Amino acid sequence: MSDKNLRNYAVAAVAGATLIAGCGNNPNDHGDNKAAPTITVLSSKADYVTGGDALVEIGLPEIVGGATPTLHVLLNGAEVGGAFRPDPAKPRHLVGLVANMKVGANTLSSSYGGASATVELSNYPLTGPVLSGPQTTPYNCQTQDFALPDGSKLGAATDAACSAPTKVHYLYRSTAGGALKPLPAGAALPADLATTTTSAGASVPFVVRVETGTMNRGIYQNAILFNPAKDAAPTPLAPPAGWNKRLIAVHGSGCSSGWYVQGAAMGVSPYTGNYLSRLGEGYAVFTNTLNHPTNSCNATVAGETTMMGKERFIETFGVPAFTVSVGSSGGAYTSEQVADAFPGLFDGVFIDTTFPDALAIALSSMDDKLLNHYYTSSQSGLVGEAQMVGVSGHKSARAWYDMAVQSGRTDPVSGRVETIPTTGSFGGPYLAGAFNAAVPAAQRWDAATNPRGARATVFDINRNVYGVDAKGYALRPFDNVGVQYGLAQLNDGSITPDQFLDLNEKIGGYDGDGNYTAARTVGDAGAIKRAYQSGLQLGGGGGLAAIPVFDLSYIYDEDNFFHYQWFHFAVRERLLKANGDTKNHVMWRGGISFADLFGQTTPGMAERAAVNAKAQADGWAAFIKWVAAYKADKGAGTQRDKMIARKPAEAVDGCFTNSSNPQFIAQTQTLGSGGAAGSCNALWPSWSFARAQAGGPLAADKLKCELKPVAAADYKVTFDAARLARLNAIFPNGVCDWSKPGVNQTAVLPYASFGPSPVNPVFDVSKP
Incomplete structure (x- = not known):
């Protein structure tokens, strides 16, 4: 015909x-x-x-x-x-x-x-970019190291964009259970092949099609139930019989060393662990090495890559009924940032061990490292460790030091030694200028021997957004001008006026190479504005405003490794400020500790594991019920209206009793500790951070504060004339006025372009 x-x-x-x-x-x-x-x-x-x-x-x-x-x-x-x-x-x-x-x-x-x-x-081009700006150089291909489902490797890259031929493998689950096994090409279905019944009620062989290829200089995979003995080649109008028309985007974790590499692994496999169960239920899964922040700590590239990956999936299998994003730690903030800055890609996010963004970790750790430097240097003299813990806002000295250690991701000087105690920490030593081993030494920045080399910081990997200085180094949004460290402790009497003055007089700041300076740090105004516009600083008023956000603890540990509860509450506060309420945000608390995670047998370990299992299972069921309900609503009203109206009764705040048979306690979650703050805060207490102790918002969303004159009436203590004069000398331009929006604080611009797309242009780093 x-x-x-x-x-x-x-x-x-x-x-x-x-x-x-x-x-x-x-x-x-x-x-x-x-x-x-x-x-x-x-x-x-x-x-x-x-x-x-x-x-x-x-x-x-x-x-x-x-x-x-x-x-x-x-x-x-x-x-x-x-x-x-x-x-x-x-x-x-x-x-x-x-x-x-x-x-x-x-x-x-x-x-x-x-x-x-x-x-x-x-x-x-499939190799990108679309709107993330000029592609980062240097860039190291790793297709030759990427393991395929059958154990072979993807093979050497075929061009400078790290491309490789697309390959399809089939895996099956045995009736004996366990992990998926390779199904050789052309082979008959094995006798021990298990069947599975999907959420749509289809009973199909448990065979999974895994497609591996390259796009945007990353390696992608998608996985879906597929019967090669019966199903025709998939098309958008004839998808595999086992697909329930639901799609999951997977994000990895981490950030440190996430630069200048393609990535030799996904971080989270789309066909193992929890995703094996989801595949059996009929869900399809997709991901990319550039959606693993340990490979690429760049949310703009992650959003662009997600956009391209979903496009590829739809062109192959058809349009899903809905798409949700799942991630832990770095995968949590990537889920949120992509959802907010690229509206429409996700219809809900299911996250745990949550941060607002990588920037929140970096900036909080820079504050804590300054506090540590003040305390450990000979210039301090006045404030003791317990008092400094209060100034930091954390539960303990261990928690404060672990947060300070994380500032290594902001320091380009490889091998720099910092006096930060790490004994007993699960966070590890201070690592400045950390690179993936795949980045050759000749590519790495050194101020003396290789000043044009690649710099290993969370700022430099996002240079297209922040912009660069005359040396080509990324501009920085960190600013501590006017910040009154320890203000809460001054007002409650836990430090004296002299201690407060000494701390703020000597706290100092950083230069662009991470070196300490006597002067406070002035953040770049343009970099600050673009951080907001791009979503590198999560706003919450973009795509996140109209989708469910389901937030679990997974790891609960206020003493170790910086995954602290206040970050969860910072996300909620940003949603509140952007949208007027948090009706689309559900928080469940309770989880394992880092001692549990690292295999140390500790009292209550089994109970905490039971809490996690219960939270994950019940949380996922409530979350999917919510997403499915509002997506099925074809009536009048905005998506946000329908999403809130279709929220199921079980999707409410709460926590779990810490027992082998965890019970859910429905209770609005708040930042605090002790029974007076509620039973959940007695079971799973939470602490704070240095900027909040300095009077800043829980949202931690003001990168640079507006200033106001020093006024004696603003303090709960009395400064004599000499001390008041000293306070004015410390803050000659004034102190932070946290009641006002931050300098250049603005809403996220959806699909903001840093080149080459001409739509929604924000900035072109290649132009003077």
Whole structure:
């Protein structure tokens, strides 16, 4: 059958069914319908097509009277209508994969019954970038080290963009259980093949199709139930029978050393652990090495990569009913940041061990390292360790020191030694200028021997957003001008006025290379504004405003390794400030300690593990019920309205009793400790951080504060004239006015572009 006949056949099949259904009911069946067809890009936004193809839906108007017209679909003037087929689920709609787009602008038009529609599509290479700005150099390919499901390697990169051929493997689950096993290509289904029943009620063989390829210089994988003995090659209109039409985006963890590499591993496999169970339920899973912050601590690139990965999945298998993101620690903040800065990619996030963003860790750790430097240096003299713990806001000295250790990710000087106690810490030593072993020594920055080399900091890997100085080093948003460290302790009497003055007089700051300075640090105003616009500083008022955010502790440990509860509450506060309420945010507390995680047998370890298992299972069930309910609501109202209205009764704040049979306590979660703050705070208490003790907001969202004059009336203690004069000398331009928005504080700009996309342009680091 020719393309033209096939096209006419497809149209007749759709339009004919409509005419039969509508026969005799339309008073205007004597004339032609001149309404235009509709064109909808299903696989991505029209502005961000990648790889030369896009899944497109054509909606046809109902034809009243006369012969069935011929549908024409033109790409840049060439007929491509033969790619379209009727969508059996939607009368008068056809779906097709439009391929062979040129890089740049493309025009797609559709005509039917005398009327036409046109849409412009912007296509970018599969190797990227789209909107994350100039790709980072140096960059080290690792396809040759990436292990495939059968144990072989993906192979050497075929170009400078670290590309490699796409490969498909099949894995199956045995009736004996355990991990998936390789199913050799062309082999018959094995006798020990297990079956699984999906959430949609389909009983299918437990065989998983894993596709591995490259995009945006990263390595991607998607996994889905697929029976190679029965299922036809997947298409968007004929997906595998085992797919329940639900999609999970997976993010890894970490951040330190996450720069200048492609990544030789995902961080979280899409077909092992919890995701093996999800696959058995019919979910599909997708991820990329650049969605693992230990490979790439760059949320803008992670969002761009997620956008491209979801596009690839839809073009292969079709549009999911919904997509949710799952992540822990670095995967939690990546989930939140991508959801907020790239609205529409996710319909919900299910996270644990949560931070607002990588920046929150970096900036809080820089404060704590300054406090540590003051305390351990000969210049301090006045404030004792217990008092300094109070100033830091943390539960203990161990917690304070562990947070300070994390400032290594902001320090480019490899091998720098800091006097920060690490004995008894699960956080490890202070590691400045830390690189993945795949980054050759010759590429690494050294101020004396290689000043143009790659700098190992969380700022430099995001240089496209922050901008660079005259040396080419990233500008920094850290600022502590006007910050009154220990203000709360001064006011409650736990430090004296002289101790407060000494601390703030000597606290100092950093230069751009991480060296201590006597003067406070002035953050770059442009870098600060772009941090907000890009979502590197999580705002909460973008895509997160309209989707469920389900937040678990997983790790509860206020004494070790910086995964502290206040970060969870900072996320909630940002949502509150951006949206007026936190009805879309649910927090469940209780979890294991780092001693448990590192295999040390400690009292209550089994009980804490039971809490985690209960929270994960019950939390996931409540979360998915919530997402499915609001996505199924096709009524009037905004997505946020429907999402809040469809929130299930079990999706409420609470915590778990610390027992082998954990019981859920429904209670609004608040930052605090002790029974007076509620039973959950007695079971799972939480502490604070240095900026909050300095009067700053729990949201930790003001990168640079507005200043106000020093006023004696603002303090609960009395300064004599000499001390007041000293206070004014310490803060000659004033102290932080936390009642005002931060300097250059602004909302996230969805799909903010740092190049090459011309849509929503913010900044181009390549231009002076």
